[in-house]
Amino acid sequence: MKLKVEEAVLEGLRTGEWKEGERLPSVRVMAERLGVHRLTVLKAYSRLEEERVLESRYRSGYYVRNRESGVGLPAGGQEGHWAYAARPGYRNRSRLSDIHSFPVMYRMSEALLDPTLLPNRFLASHAKEVLDRHPMVLSTYSTVMGDLALREAMAEYFRVRHGIEATAEEIMVTSGSQQAIDLVSRALVKRGDKVLIERPTYSPAIDLFQQQGIRMLPVDLTPEGYDLGRIEELMRVEKPRMFYLNPTFHNPTGYTVPTVQRKALIELAERYSCILVEDDVYHDLYFDKPPPPPMFYYDTEGYVVYIRSYSKYIAPGLRMSMLIARPSVMEAIRPIKALADAGTPVLAQKIFHSFFFSHRMQEHIEKLRLAVRLRKEAMEHAFEHSGWKWRSPEGGLNLWIQLPKEISAEQLLARSLELSAAFVPGSICDPFGEMDDWIRISYSLLGEKSIAEGVERLLEAAESLPSRNSN
Amino acid sequence: MKLKVEEAVLEGLRTGEWKEGERLPSVRVMAERLGVHRLTVLKAYSRLEEERVLESRYRSGYYVRNRESGVGLPAGGQEGHWAYAARPGYRNRSRLSDIHSFPVMYRMSEALLDPTLLPNRFLASHAKEVLDRHPMVLSTYSTVMGDLALREAMAEYFRVRHGIEATAEEIMVTSGSQQAIDLVSRALVKRGDKVLIERPTYSPAIDLFQQQGIRMLPVDLTPEGYDLGRIEELMRVEKPRMFYLNPTFHNPTGYTVPTVQRKALIELAERYSCILVEDDVYHDLYFDKPPPPPMFYYDTEGYVVYIRSYSKYIAPGLRMSMLIARPSVMEAIRPIKALADAGTPVLAQKIFHSFFFSHRMQEHIEKLRLAVRLRKEAMEHAFEHSGWKWRSPEGGLNLWIQLPKEISAEQLLARSLELSAAFVPGSICDPFGEMDDWIRISYSLLGEKSIAEGVERLLEAAESLPSRNSN
Numbered sequence: 001m002k003l004k005v006e007e008a009v010l011e012g013l014r015t016g017e018w019k020e021g022e023r024l025p026s027v028r029v030m031a032e033r034l035g036v037h038r039l040t041v042l043k044a045y046s047r048l049e050e051e052r053v054l055e056s057r058y059r060s061g062y063y064v065r066n067r068e069s070g071v072g073l074p075a076g077g078q079e080g081h082w083a084y085a086a087r088p089g090y091r092n093r094s095r096l097s098d099i100h101s102f103p104v105m106y107r108m109s110e111a112l113l114d115p116t117l118l119p120n121r122f123l124a125s126h127a128k129e130v131l132d133r134h135p136m137v138l139s140t141y142s143t144v145m146g147d148l149a150l151r152e153a154m155a156e157y158f159r160v161r162h163g164i165e166a167t168a169e170e171i172m173v174t175s176g177s178q179q180a181i182d183l184v185s186r187a188l189v190k191r192g193d194k195v196l197i198e199r200p201t202y203s204p205a206i207d208l209f210q211q212q213g214i215r216m217l218p219v220d221l222t223p224e225g226y227d228l229g230r231i232e233e234l235m236r237v238e239k240p241r242m243f244y245l246n247p248t249f250h251n252p253t254g255y256t257v258p259t260v261q262r263k264a265l266i267e268l269a270e271r272y273s274c275i276l277v278e279d280d281v282y283h284d285l286y287f288d289k290p291p292p293p294p295m296f297y298y299d300t301e302g303y304v305v306y307i308r309s310y311s312k313y314i315a316p317g318l319r320m321s322m323l324i325a326r327p328s329v330m331e332a333i334r335p336i337k338a339l340a341d342a343g344t345p346v347l348a349q350k351i352f353h354s355f356f357f358s359h360r361m362q363e364h365i366e367k368l369r370l371a372v373r374l375r376k377e378a379m380e381h382a383f384e385h386s387g388w389k390w391r392s393p394e395g396g397l398n399l400w401i402q403l404p405k406e407i408s409a410e411q412l413l414a415r416s417l418e419l420s421a422a423f424v425p426g427s428i429c430d431p432f433g434e435m436d437d438w439i440r441i442s443y444s445l446l447g448e449k450s451i452a453e454g455v456e457r458l459l460e461a462a463e464s465l466p467s468r469n470s471n
Numbered sequence: 472m473k474l475k476v477e478e479a480v481l482e483g484l485r486t487g488e489w490k491e492g493e494r495l496p497s498v499r500v501m502a503e504r505l506g507v508h509r510l511t512v513l514k515a516y517s518r519l520e521e522e523r524v525l526e527s528r529y530r531s532g533y534y535v536r537n538r539e540s541g542v543g544l545p546a547g548g549q550e551g552h553w554a555y556a557a558r559p560g561y562r563n564r565s566r567l568s569d570i571h572s573f574p575v576m577y578r579m580s581e582a583l584l585d586p587t588l589l590p591n592r593f594l595a596s597h598a599k600e601v602l603d604r605h606p607m608v609l610s611t612y613s614t615v616m617g618d619l620a621l622r623e624a625m626a627e628y629f630r631v632r633h634g635i636e637a638t639a640e641e642i643m644v645t646s647g648s649q650q651a652i653d654l655v656s657r658a659l660v661k662r663g664d665k666v667l668i669e670r671p672t673y674s675p676a677i678d679l680f681q682q683q684g685i686r687m688l689p690v691d692l693t694p695e696g697y698d699l700g701r702i703e704e705l706m707r708v709e710k711p712r713m714f715y716l717n718p719t720f721h722n723p724t725g726y727t728v729p730t731v732q733r734k735a736l737i738e739l740a741e742r743y744s745c746i747l748v749e750d751d752v753y754h755d756l757y758f759d760k761p762p763p764p765p766m767f768y769y770d771t772e773g774y775v776v777y778i779r780s781y782s783k784y785i786a787p788g789l790r791m792s793m794l795i796a797r798p799s800v801m802e803a804i805r806p807i808k809a810l811a812d813a814g815t816p817v818l819a820q821k822i823f824h825s826f827f828f829s830h831r832m833q834e835h836i837e838k839l840r841l842a843v844r845l846r847k848e849a850m851e852h853a854f855e856h857s858g859w860k861w862r863s864p865e866g867g868l869n870l871w872i873q874l875p876k877e878i879s880a881e882q883l884l885a886r887s888l889e890l891s892a893a894f895v896p897g898s899i900c901d902p903f904g905e906m907d908d909w910i911r912i913s914y915s916l917l918g919e920k921s922i923a924e925g926v927e928r929l930l931e932a933a934e935s936l937p938s939r940n941s942n
Binding site: 027030039042045056061070085107112115118120121122123127129131132135136137138139140141142144175176178179182185190191204207208211214316317318319331332335336337338340341342345346347348351463 | 510513519527532540568583584589591594595599601603606607608609610611612613615640647648649650653657662675678682723781786787788789790798799802803806807809810811812813816817818819822823878938
């Protein structure tokens with residue numbers, strides 16, 4: 001049914017019924033014409049939009065895309081250092097959620113923790129306690145920065161646990177790290193500004209920068225870290241406003257940037273006035289030993305903005321992250337938070353506060369590290385004889401695997417979904433939309449037995465692929 | 472102490488120690504030099520920034536402002552129809568929160584409901600029930616659009632209660648109406664676009680559009696509604712992308728736009744391809760009879776985006792609003808929500824769902840209407856012999872009062888705060904920063920006795936003012 005609509009559109013383009021720049025029939029009219037449901041038409045249009053055949057104009061409808069022009073992005077753009085992330089190969093977030101929502105048995109595309117590993121029962125009991133102890137909590141607005149008691153407790157925690165000196169005024173509670181990244185980039189950069197970004201990287205960050213019309217300068221990340229000479233050159237020549245980075249158990253690669261590079265980066269940031277936005281979502285999810293101190297720890301001049309999320313491994317339903325920045329930067333972020341949602345819900349903050357500083361937290365995280373490690377080992381074991389290559393991560397939720405040259409990740413995905421196993425093709429994590437010989441596969445959502453089965457399906461899918469060369 | 476820093480800066484400017492465009496000493500250095508706390512310096516700098524003496528550059532510090540240039544706003548800008556809301560007279564949100572945070576006894580600046588009027592006990596019991604019924608609720612991510620069960624129930628509610636036909640796919644759950652407005656404007660307009668806005672209006676909307684670099688075209692709102700001829704002219708000549716409006720028990724005025732104008736506006740919107748963003752936060756807070764149907768009800772072509780908030784009068788701590796839009800518009804908004812926070816917390820949605828459709832909801836809202844009405848009457852009674860003028864509102868939380876010509880709202884506020892009574896001066900609600908002969912005063916937060924006392928303080932403050940003419 002879906003294909004029918006897409007084919008009808010493509011046919012109309014071939015025959016010249018609709019030309020470049022022309023408006024397609026409305027969803028309603030097309031649905032009547034083809035005798036299908038309107039939603040079917042809408043989905044088909046939207047898929048064709050993703051494939052850059054159509055473009056939607058707000059409220060006005062769908063148009064045949066002009067092959068030359070971008071949408072909502074600065075025109076032109078030298079093809080030099082930077083990517084707008086709108087290069088044809090780049091597939092956006094809706095593509096990622098398509099993969100996630102594909103009804104497969106072996107969900108290895110989502111870097112989420114198995115909910116059964118989370119402290120549900122304890123959280124619920126802390127929640128009830130909060131409701132009893134603060135009878136007006138649901139009638140209370142949060143301040144924009146977040147609950148003061150929580151921020152003071154976090155300041156103390158960061159001081160004792162990480163040697164990080166930050167006052168409550170320098171800590172903002174945000175609704176997940178996704179919001180934190182959004183707020184920081186809205187506050188610090190504007191349309192047309194340049195931003196350094198790792199390659200590969202966390203794909204929603206690519207989507208976000210793309211939506212904001214920001215010009216991305218990708219910087220390769222390898223097991224050894226960055227090419228600092230290249231970063232210095234980019235900073236000197238392109239003068240990026242900020243560098244979004246995830247140096248600890250990096251998503252998708254799992255790599256950790258060594259301390260010597262962390263310090264050197266801060267010096268570069270100071271020299272070239274570039275803010276480092278350090279996303280540290282996996283810090284506590286190590287297997288053997290804790291990772292090196294965050295870059296924020298080494299920053300004395302206020303060039304690092306630090307994002308520490310607790311959503312993933314305590315309670316995704318609470319959406320709870322801390323954003324730490326020095327006053328001159330925080331002064332720019334605070335009004336954006338006020339405009340974005342006027343403050344994170346108080347109940348969530350109080351539940352988090354109550355649980356995070358209880359002895360259950362320490363027990364939870366220790367058990368969790370072990371459980372995730374066993375799953376990682378199960379997945380590595382399952383890939384042992386594949387001949388595929390990866391660097392064994394020391395924390396985080398993903399393997400980043402290089403496929404043999406003859407396999408395309410996109411083709412593998414198509415075949416693998418048929419066999420009910422999902423993963424993320426590398427192109428989604430690449431601002432250039434390339435890296436089709438890499439995949440990200442998460443070991444955090446499935447149990448060990450399912451992981452073994454899921455990987456088996458995946459390898460089966462790979463076996464059944466015609467080799468890339470014979471295409 | 473605070474004044475000391477400001478004076479030192481102003482003195483430095485007079486003597487030429489710091490010239491236009493020059494960087495001021497860092498907060499740390501200035502604090503040491505003057506022997507005061509760093510926070511004191513930061514506050515003083517920030518106040519001087521508000522007064523447009525200084526400007527902060529992200530991370531770089533505070534600079535002496537060039538008198539000619541704006542900050543972060545498109546340069547130039549014909550002084551014709553539109554305001555950037557950055558005209559010198561305009562005072563921004565941080566000014567509003569300064570007023571709110573002033574420790575006064577009679578808080579009449581905040582259009583919030585008295586928390587004791589909210590169903591705290593019932594909400595807590597619904598919350599506990601939700602935690603028991605959904606043991607994994609805190610481990611669950613919301614979908615971007617929001618909990619499907621809730622959206623389906625709301626679709627049914629809007630159909631039965633308001634005759635509004637909207638599917639679950641056309642309803643998005645947002646974290647308060649503030650987020651809804653932010654999402655809609657990020658999705659529909661971009662820097663430099665023009666937007667119609669009521670004058671006066673909800674001041675955070677002014678701040679938001681200003682932050683987004685949007686050009687505002689103010690449209691006067693009177694007790695009779697809009698000047699439709701003027702709106703048509705603006706739509707024809709300026710081609711605004713959208714009109715942000717609050718036609719029911721409008722904030723700050725309390726006015727309700729009549730049905731005949733609602734219908735006419737929709738015709739104009741269709742003719743000139745202008746999206747109407749209808750903020751309907753006060754819909755259920757009427758005193759005598761329900762207001763006319765929302766504009767969304769009359770819209771057949773998808774030109775109205777409807778925002779219905781339940782934060783204020785059920786549970787501010789839940790941050791719960793519904794955003795309704797037809798698919799072509801929703802398709803543009805959904806990816807922005809995904810980037811902004813990846814979905815509103817599930818627990819809040821489930822608590823709201825459980826309470827909203829219980830019999831307690833109906834009882835709550837009926838009691839609330841009566842309580843708020845009594846407070847409104849108490850406030851009107853207190854102003855009875857003042858000679859000040861207002862149109863008695865039929866719903867909402869505010870009186871919008873015109874002062875006698877010789878009183879400046881700003882001067883009245885300064886005096887009134889000394890007497891421990893707070894309200895909002897009209898200039899904050901005006902994109903042009905004028906309307907200094909109007910005030911917004913809220914009757915929703917204080918009990919009747921406090922209202923009488925607070926108004927008495929206010930009138931006392933007015934009495935003690937030197938007349939505007941003698942200045």
